[in-house]
Amino acid sequence: MTGLTSIKNIGFIGLGIMGQSMAGHLLAAGYQVNVYNRTKSKADGLVAKGATWFNTPGEVAAESSLIITMVGFPSDVEEVYFGENGIIASANKAILIDMTTSSPSLARKIAAEASKKGLAFLDAPVSGGDIGARDAKLTIMVGGEQADFEHVLPILQKLGTSIVLQGGVGMGQHTKMCNQIVIASTIMGVAEGLSYAKKIGLDPAVVLQSIGGGAASGFQLNVLGAKMIVGDYAPGFYVEHFIKDLKIALAEAEQMQLHLPGLALAKSLFDKMTDLGLQRNGTQGIFQIYLD
Ligand code: NAP
Numbered sequence: 001m002t003g004l005t006s007i008k009n010i011g012f013i014g015l016g017i018m019g020q021s022m023a024g025h026l027l028a029a030g031y032q033v034n035v036y037n038r039t040k041s042k043a044d045g046l047v048a049k050g051a052t053w054f055n056t057p058g059e060v061a062a063e064s065s066l067i068i069t070m071v072g073f074p075s076d077v078e079e080v081y082f083g084e085n086g087i088i089a090s091a092n093k094a095i096l097i098d099m100t101t102s103s104p105s106l107a108r109k110i111a112a113e114a115s116k117k118g119l120a121f122l123d124a125p126v127s128g129g130d131i132g133a134r135d136a137k138l139t140i141m142v143g144g145e146q147a148d149f150e151h152v153l154p155i156l157q158k159l160g161t162s163i164v165l166q167g168g169v170g171m172g173q174h175t176k177m178c179n180q181i182v183i184a185s186t187i188m189g190v191a192e193g194l195s196y197a198k199k200i201g202l203d204p205a206v207v208l209q210s211i212g213g214g215a216a217s218g219f220q221l222n223v224l225g226a227k228m229i230v231g232d233y234a235p236g237f238y239v240e241h242f243i244k245d246l247k248i249a250l251a252e253a254e255q256m257q258l259h260l261p262g263l264a265l266a267k268s269l270f271d272k273m274t275d276l277g278l279q280r281n282g283t284q285g286i287f288q289i290y291l292d
Contacts, residue, residue, distance in 0.1 A: 011064030
């Protein structure tokens with residue numbers, strides 16, 4: 001805990017599919033929001049609504065008492081925290097929250113470096129997709145100190161509806177891996193069920209009317225399955241980000257000698273999508289692997 005009493009200005013770094021909506025909710029809630037993104041034009045809409053642009057993560061950090069990051073890959077997280085003009089070097093008496101899906105070990109490394117400077121750190125990856133971000137209904141899985149969690153909870157409540165402290169630093173990321181492991185086998189099942197429907201001559205849309213209300217229902221079937229049926233592979237969640245998550249989960253499982261064959265199979269199918277140049281599809285694009 002940094003001894004902070006109130007959070008007035010929030011730094012937000014990473015304004016992609018998820019960060020764009022999330023930063024917008026904080027702005028709408030009345031906070032001063034300081035923003036930075038690799039591609040500057042993605043900040044234009046937020047700046048027009050009152051956000052303040054800074055030229056580096058470090059400049060955002062220097063002006064903010066809470067700094068949230070929502071970038072793409074662990075290498076991006078490394079860069080914004082530890083790179084030239086990074087957050088750690090410039091933040092002052094701040095709480096840092098990484099909401100990127102990243103590795104638990106990197107979360108622990110950031111926390112250790114942050115604490116040397118009297119900064120607090122929480123890992124808080126999310127689930128709920130682009131729709132959850134847009135509707136401020138994310139599930140937020142947090143790792144860190146209880147006091148820091150309580151301090152930022154009112155702000156996280158502007159972004160999500162299920163916000164749970166899972167344990168110490170890194171446990172938010174481990175919880176997110178549980179989520180991705182479930183999704184890995186589920187989305188394969190959705191693609192397989194719908195390709196079976198097509199092959200036997202059923203109308204997959206009508207099949208979805210039946211099975212979408214039964215025990216198989218859920219986001220992967222009802223939302224992404226519906227997109228598979230109409231051939232809409234536009235990204236809500238990029239295949240290349242999912243592969244990043246599957247790699248982290250497989251590496252963690254290997255370290256604990258946990259055998260997860262469904263996860264390994266899903267990784268091989270999504271790798272196949274990369275071979276076909278489909279890594280910037282949404283994850284529902286896996287359906288193409290099953291089409292004749
Ligand atoms: P995205 O659209 O690619 O957004 C990431 C943003 O971070 C991009 O705007 C990117 O800049 C920016 N960025 C990357 N490296 C940066 C750096 N070094 N400095 C400044 N900005 C940097 O991805 P997303 O879908 O929002 O996902 C963000 C994270 O949330 C990922 O880890 C993903 O796995 C996770 N996630 C996504 C979903 C989903 O459904 N989309 C759901 C849950 C979790 P550019 O604009 O230049 O590319």
